[in-house]
Amino acid sequence: AQSVTQLGSHVSVSEGALVLLRCNYSSSVPPYLFWYVQYPNQGLQLLLKYTTGATLVKGINGFEAEFKKSETSFHLTKPSAHMSDAAEYFCAVSDYGNTGFQKLVFGTGTRLLVSP
């Protein structure tokens, strides 16, 4: 079964600094990988996803992530943090399961704090 590990339950950065949120996955098959963002008291919103092709994936709000098969990683980055980026971020991997039906397996989330 697939699994996801997000290192760091909280990450703090200053406005304008680089954002790096880490995600490592375990998958026995080529993975489909996702990053979601959750703003306070809201549902999850897709930031970006990797399916096949280019390993550097660009998403909304200036975020991007790079799929590195050799490191089983899919870290999320943004060159310059904004106050509005403060939220919780979830990494997820598609789990095919025994039935072949797609489910998502989520990491435990990383809360990004942005200070002025």
Place this chain on the structure above:
Amino acid sequence: NAGVTQTPKFQVLKTGQSMTLQCAQDMNHNSMYWYRQDPGMGLRLIYYSASEGTTDKGEVPNGYNVSRLNKREFSLRLESAAPSQTSVYFCASSPGRFESEQFFGPGTRLTVL
């Protein structure tokens, strides 16, 4: 196009009471899901429905039942609520393909006293 809608937004129950959380999607998606979110635990799958007429257990199904009423609607029922079911509940839908993302509703915050 409302996406995924959930009702109610907030609910307080006493131990032993029952309730049904409603979810509807207008994106003609085949698959629908119910998750619960607890601090430090991410999202855990309760039940899912691969297509209309089918449902199956996820990671944490105990204490819950579901109904896929039609292609649009997928409800979650707590027959006898317990304090351990205090959580935020999210419904999601997806085309169901392996590369597909899931689309989430705004959530229901449930407190069981």
